[in-house]
Amino acid sequence: AQSVTQPDIHITVSEGASLELRCNYSYGATPYLFWYVQSPGQGLQLLLKYFSGDTLVQGIKGFEAEFKRSQSSFNLRKPSVHWSDAAEYFCAVALSGYSTLTFGKGTMLLVSP
């Protein structure tokens, strides 16, 4: 069965610094890959997704992610973090966009002044 690992439970980044959130998956084929963000008390918002093609994917709010097949990774990056980026971030994989999403356990991002 597929699995998703987000090795960092919490990450603290200074405002203006760069960010990288790690995501590794275990899957027999190239899955559909997603990053979602959950702000406190809110639902999940899709940041970006990868299905095929260019392995560097641009998303909303200045985020990007790179799919690396050799490392089974789909890390999320942002060059300059804003205080409003403080939230919990979830990586997810699926057979297709409308099949079961398997989520990682999430990474809580804290932004310090």
Place this chain on the structure above:
Amino acid sequence: EAQVTQNPRYLITVTGKKLTVTCSQNMNHEYMSWYRQDPGLGLRQIYYSMNVEVTDKGDVPEGYKVSRKEKRNFPLILESPSPNQTSLYFCASSSRTGQRRDTQYFGPGTRLTVL
């Protein structure tokens, strides 16, 4: 506005008292799903539906029921809630066709507490 709505947003109930959490989407999506979110466990799928009258179990279906009589609605039913079903519940929907296919859109969540 395209959205997934859930009601109620917050619910406190007692063990054994049947309850229903409603989910509705206005995007004509074929696929709908329920997840629960628990601290340290991420989100886990409870049930999903590929279309009207077609439902199937996810990873954690025990203690839950669903129905899909209409395309837009996908209620989650707890016949006899127990404290271990205290959780944050999310409904999601996705299209299988069109430009917006392959992305699941989530509702705002329902926080359930079972005493």
